[in-house]
Amino acid sequence: MSMPTPEERAGEAFTEAAAEAVQTSTMAFRLMMAIADAVRRQQQQKEAGREEELPPVEKAVPEATEYAKKYLPPDIGTALMDGADWPMLAQQLMALGGAGVDLEALMPRVAEITVTVRDAVAEHARKALEDEGAGRWEAMLREAVPAGPVREAILSSPAWPDIATKMASLDEKGVDVRGVLAAAHKEGLGVEQAVASSLGAAAPSTSRDALLAYGPLTTGLDVPKNLTLKDRARALVQLGVRDADARNVRMVREAMPGRERDADLMVSDRHWPLISLRMAEMESRGEPVAEHLARLMQDTSWEKGTGTLGTRLVRAAADALTRPVGDAAGASRPVVSSAAAKATSPSVGPTKGVSVTKGGPRPAEPGVAAHRDSGPAPSKGRTR
Template sequence: MTMPYPGEPFAEAVGEAVQASTMAVRLVLAVADAVRRAAQRRTGGERQLPPVDQALPEAAGDVKARLVPDVAWALMSGPDWPAMAQQLVALRQAGVDLDHFLPQVGGIAVAVRDAVAADSARVAAGRTQEWARVLRATVPAGPVREAILSSPIWPEIAATMKELHDHGIDVRRVLAAAYAEGLGVDRAVGRTLNAPQRSAAAPSRDAVLSYGPLTVGLDLPKDLDLGNRRRALAQLGVSQAENGRFVRWVHEAMPGREREAGLLVGSRQWPLLAARMARMQDDGRSVPDHLVRLMRDRGWEAGPVSQLTARLIHATVAALHRPTHDDLASGPVVTSAARASSAAAGPPPSRTRGTALTGPGTAPHRAPVPRPGTGRSR
């Protein structure tokens, strides 16, 4: 049987959720059929199920018209569809209004499908999050790390890393070797395309203008491109699953301020804020505990509407830098030790002070990947 809704493949990623919804439909039908039989027996006239050849076309029309396409297709493609079709037609013959009954069943199926899908997404995100942290700690910012995190097969890559780890393999050592090979591939392809090497290029405008309190200690690639959000997140080592979680945390920290939260997460500098949150997670710090300051200290509310986004960004930088127990702090604390933790080749301290968004200077960059076993390389 072909799928009745072309263009929407029955992918493995959603297959489990849809199959769970069909199980719920089977359960409801089984209960309804048992009730039908018992009710007919009480009146002394239990009726047998209609013939399969009669029930199939009649039930198919009802299911296609009253259930969502993916659930309908999964039901009709299952091995027990003929028996289910007989049950449906028998219910109609017994006086059940399928125009009311089937939409109710469909609502149950959709609720089950969405619940299973949400749980699967949560589990998958949790599995990749751990390995995104390992990747950030091992592979320098640049084309190799960007390619890994932005790849459509990143979940499979993360699963492979976990499998290697479960077999006792030092995943960081493998990643270090893979980085070296990947960098060679990137350069070879660049030569073939007659393109200039990224490593030889001057820092991008985004990389230069981003240096400041927001990026202290972060892994800032020389060719940072904040105009392409998906790429910028990958350049900064933030997976899509992590980014989605950070966006949710901002909205949860600003209840009733959906517009302001939307301006913040939609800003050009958002990937830098997301990278800061990812770094805080790697260091074992609770990002939500810092974000609550956005509603406690609402200085960002005062001022021209045209500058609201900039004020929100500044307030978020301050909230992320300030210790959670320090309610009197007025801004980000950027100590000389913190500046020293920034990757080498950054400007000297006298040239790095300024705002997070417009301060001049050269962005810090990662040195080549360290030998395995040296711990985090930031």
């Protein structure tokens, strides 16, 4: 017997999720009937001093079945009537009618509530299943494809879930998905350049945000040339930390107990996405991010200085995250040459790059971003 394909497994999972949504909606119906019956009983006891008995099952079931078929969607109605407690529910429903409740007005409202519950549960399950399936492939995509327009286009595309499904199918058949992604990235760059050329667009230039961020904040990071820090949501997508950012924010707040307001100022700073990216990359390498962040409370020199408190904290966090655990404050603060900064850009394409060394800029290995290395500042010239 052959194993089910990823598409078949996904179909089975969605079918199970839909069934669960219907069952949840029947629970909502039961809840409403129980509440309505309790109110009926209390009101009859209050007004007449006694509760009316429930109508006979043999009379209530056929009548309630007609109401269920008339007002409830087939899936919800069938699930209810197949349940072992349907006779009791039928009695409760018809007892409400006997007590003066207009069932022709009540049932449409009850039906609307059950449908809302069903659809909400189904949508939640659908998103959870898609996230679970796509999460693995998104991680692989980020590892196999350098940050830049191609990766951004894939992840932001409405077709991304379908792309992830195709990746899963290829993997199931023994295909090297990473190799395919690497090849697709090269082709994607060609498509991007061809389209830009046909539209008369200029070659991508380094954005002002990327240029201004160059230095200690970006050392060792793969920063896209078109980085747009003024748009927080876009920056997080460009840097590939949209999903990890909430966790990173929480980690910073936890690392600064009693100073959460200060932590919030750092997180609201426009350069925060770069700190979030560094934290995410450190976690992916298994580095103790929390231990690094603890330095923010051990050395509070960021409380004074130039710039806003949020900006000072961003700089302090970058320093705390880049120094090895155990190093004293300031022992290995990265220093960047302004001459080197002018000679290089914050990010490069996947096949070329520049590393900064003591002797000035030199060609780097293929696939290495401009910020991968930094060395001591030259003896002349100012530093950033």
